[in-house]
Amino acid sequence: MLFGIKTTIGQEKIITDLLLHKQKQENNEIYSVSILDNLRGYILVEADEETEVRKLIYKVPHIRGIVKGAIKLEEIKHFLESKPMTAEIERGMVVEITSGAFKGEKAKVIRVDENKDKITVEIIEAAVPIPITVNASNIRVVTDVTDVKKM
Secondary structure, eight states: EEEEEEEEETTHHHHHHHHHHHHHHHHHHHEEEOOTTTSTTTHHHHOOOOHHHHHHHTTTTTTTEOSSSSSSSHHHHHHHOOEEEEEGTTTTTTEEEEOOOOOOTTTHHHEEETTTTEEEEEEEEOSSSOEEEEEEGGEEEOOOOHHHHHH
């Protein structure tokens, strides 16, 4: 069965290392400890009983609690399936760059490379339009293509 542990956001990797180290020392009935990239603030622990998980997390820093009851695989299946970030981004969309030298700038998508998960954009307010290639995870969609066509 899978059990969810609430953690401090950003501390999942450290807590997982601590739990694995503690599990080896105490030899609890824990089968796995997992982190999901797109499920921040939670760690999944596979065990037969919730009491084993409670023993494992006892006095471990940055743990905020345990999710009541076991988690069914169907409930987290969508977190396990990976899809490219570029799947919902199309040419012509207006996006905001969320990191890097152009953070906060609005740009228009001119090319989408789904294989590399990269997007080429042009800054809207730039005096000279220069194509910039950014990682798809570093942008946020502001308006989609249908909104742009209305403008």
